[in-house]
Amino acid sequence: MALLPVKDALARILEGADTTAIEPVPLIEAHRRTLAAPLTAKFTQPPFDVSSMDGYAIAAADVGAGPQDLELIGQSAAGRRFAGTISAGQCVRIFTGAVIPEGAGAVVIQEDTEVRGSTIRVLTATTARENIRNRGGDFHEGETLLDAGRLLDARAITLAAAMGHATVPCRRRPRVAILATGDELVMPGETPGPDAIVCSNSFGLAALVEAAGGLPLVLGIARDNHAALAEKFAAANKADILVTTGGASVGDHDLVAPALQKAGMTLAFWKIAMRPGKPLMFGTRDTPDVRGQRVLGLPGNPVSALICGRLFLVPLVRQMLGQIAEAKILETALLTVPLPANGPRAHYMRAMLEAESGTPPRVTPVASQDSSLMAPLANATCLIVRDVDAPAIPAGTSVPIMRIDF
Numbered sequence: 156m157a158l159l160p161v162k163d164a165l166a167r168i169l170e171g172a173d174t175t176a177i178e179p180v181p182l183i184e185a186h187r188r189t190l191a192a193p194l195t196a197k198f199t200q201p202p203f204d205v206s207s208m209d210g211y212a213i214a215a216a217d218v219g220a221g222p223q224d225l226e227l228i229g230q231s232a233a234g235r236r237f238a239g240t241i242s243a244g245q246c247v248r249i250f251t252g253a254v255i256p257e258g259a260g261a262v263v264i265q266e267d268t269e270v271r272g273s274t275i276r277v278l279t280a281t282t283a284r285e286n287i288r289n290r291g292g293d294f295h296e297g298e299t300l301l302d303a304g305r306l307l308d309a310r311a312i313t314l315a316a317a318m319g320h321a322t323v324p325c326r327r328r329p330r331v332a333i334l335a336t337g338d339e340l341v342m343p344g345e346t347p348g349p350d351a352i353v354c355s356n357s358f359g360l361a362a363l364v365e366a367a368g369g370l371p372l373v374l375g376i377a378r379d380n381h382a383a384l385a386e387k388f389a390a391a392n393k394a395d396i397l398v399t400t401g402g403a404s405v406g407d408h409d410l411v412a413p414a415l416q417k418a419g420m421t422l423a424f425w426k427i428a429m430r431p432g433k434p435l436m437f438g439t440r441d442t443p444d445v446r447g448q449r450v451l452g453l454p455g456n457p458v459s460a461l462i463c464g465r466l467f468l469v470p471l472v473r474q475m476l477g478q479i480a481e482a483k484i485l486e487t488a489l490l491t492v493p494l495p496a497n498g499p500r501a502h503y504m505r506a507m508l509e510a511e512s513g514t515p516p517r518v519t520p521v522a523s524q525d526s527s528l529m530a531p532l533a534n535a536t537c538l539i540v541r542d543v544d545a546p547a548i549p550a551g552t553s554v555p556i557m558r559i560d561f
Contacts, residue, residue, distance in 0.1 A: 158428035160543070161466065161501050167423055168437050168467050172449060174477040175327040175395065182316055185307045188325040189368055189476040194301040197319030200293040204255040206231075208264045208286045211275055215260025216243035218281050225275050231256055246275050255287055262286035294318070304479035306368070328370040329475040331468075332391035333357045336377045336384065336402040336411055337455065355529065356400040356453070356460040363464045363561050367472040369396075384414040392442035395475060398468060401455030411452055412436055420450050428500045428543055431459035431526035435467070456526040462503050462538070465561050485540065485555045488518035490548065497545040505535040508556065518556055535559055 159167075177191040206212065213225060225246040231237035233252035241247055241258035249255075249262055261281040269276040294300055300318060301311055307323070315323055340354040341347050354376055361371035372394060377387040379402065391397045402411035416422060420440040427435045436452030451468055453460045488508060504524055510516040520539055521531040537556045548554070 158426050158433070158500065159424050161427060161429050164424065164427045164429075164435065164437070165467055165470060168449070168451070168471055169474050171447070172471055172474050173447075175329055175475050177324050178327050179322045180325040181322050182312060182320060185312060185315075185323050185325060186309070187368060188307050188323075188328070189478050190301055190303055190305045190307060190311075191324045191326045191477065192303050193299045194315060194318065194320060194323060195299045196294050196296055199291045199296045200317055201288055201290055204290050205288045206249045206251055206253050206255060206262045206286060207288050208262055209250050210262050210264040210286065211246040211268055211277070212237075212241060212249045212256050212259040212262050213246045213277065213281065214241045214243050214258050215283075217277075218260040218283050218285075220277075221280050223277050224271070225277060227273050227275050229256075246277075259287075260284070302479065304477050306478060326368075326476045328368060329395040329472050330372060330393060331364045331369045331396045331398060331472065332372045332374055332394035333360050333364070333398045333400075334374040334377055334387050334391065335400050336379065338379045340376045340401075342376065355457050356455070359457065359461050359561075360398060360400070360453075360464050360468070363461070363469055364472060366561065367469045368476050368478070369472040379410055381410060381414050381417070384410060385418060388415065388418045391448075393444045394448060395445060396449045396451065396468070396471060397440075398451045398453060398464075400453045400460050402452075415440070415450060415452070425452075429463075429466075430500045430502050431456060431524075432463040432466075432503075433500060435463050437467075454526070457529045458505070458526040458532050461532065461561065466503075469561075485557055486516075487553045488516040488537075488556050490539075490550050490552050490554055491517050491519045493549045494520070494539075494541070494547065494552075494554075496547040497541045497543065499543055501543055502539075502541040503557070504539040504541065505531050506537050506539045506556065507535060508537045508558070515553075518554065532559075 180188055228245045229237045230248040231253040232250045236254035237247045237256040241256050247256050263277050263281055267279045335354045335357045339351050341351045343353055357373045361373055364371040374387050374390055377383045399411050402409045420438040422438040425436045432454055434454050438450045439447050442448050453463050504520045506518050506520045508518050537558050540555045540557055
């Protein structure tokens with residue numbers, strides 16, 4: 156198969172990916188969940204005129220007057236309102252958040268008053284509605300305040316609670332089965348033998364999935380034989396997405412693609428015009444539990460797996476959640492070193508971004524771009540994105556970058 160451009164590969168992966176079902180979620184458990192339907196206010200906020208300061212509520216008739224003595228006739232506290240009406244020449248002691256009494260036209264802060272027994276001397280003139288928060292100043296009953304697709308962060312959850320919602324409709328978190336393949340792999344915590352390496356991809360990809368709003372299911376390691384692969388594929392039958400790492404190339408021991416096809420996968424494409432990440436595979440399969448399971452075969456090299464996961468798996472999870480489209484991820488920065496001409500694959504180069512106030516950001520690629528080196532990726536702050544067949548460029552050139560958010 157010819158190498159598929161990155162943009163076309165992403166479009167084909169996202170095409171036909173349906174949103175997950177809607178389920179009610181208690182608000183206390185809704186952090187980082189995705190809202191499935193618009194949320195409207197059940198109440199008006201604030202539900203009544205309230206004081207924004209500690210002080211004295213004065214009658215509307217006394218607003219605008221200069222220094223004056225007023226009769227203190229009662230008190231209004233949060234949760235315990237003054238039940239009477241204020242008339243000219245009267246005032247009520249009031250506290251922040253308390254209901255404004257009938258007849259009041261302003262609140263004088265306590266620093267601008269003097270207490271003289273049952274008389275309060277107001278030292279300054281006031282203006283109408285001073286220090287009063289109006290009923291409905293935040294929102295009104297029936298007003299739509301949170302849209303479908305909104306990621307429920309702390310701010311949105313606070314708003315949903317104020318709107319009167321104890322539960323919220325959310326998209327079910329897509330189930331993402333993650334399978335590492337290879338005879339050479341051992342799990343973290345095990346002592347690797349002379350020919351073994353520690354499996355790391357599954358754990359990084361699980362973190363990517365969880366951050367995107369999905370539900371990761373780490374299936375462990377499948378050895379390089381058809382029986383082991385078939386057993387693990389069966390364990391992934393309830394997943395919306397199956398992700399494999401390793402074994403997706405063309406070597407004699409790369410069995411993942413034929414094993415997946417034997418398990419019912421229809422191959423959509425294999426190999427993309429990207430580095431790191433050329434041997435990326437995508438297809439779909441119907442399982443006894445899921446129709447149209449999306450299958451992503453990622454490279455085994457950790458850098459390739461994580462970058463491909465961010466570029467292809469994360470958008471897929473977000474589409475299934477119906478999330479509001481993310482903001483444009485590309486920015487620009489000035490190169491600190493020259494770069495040679497690029498080849499026939501888009502290159503996502505690990506790099507360090509320097510930003511100082513008042514100067515354009517500068518970017519420096521890390522010394523080695525080997526796709527097996529995890530430490531440079533862990534310490535990098537962005538990726539320089541180079542187009543297919545991009546020409547050589549000198550230092551000082553503005554280049555597109557993608558900040559690393561994984």
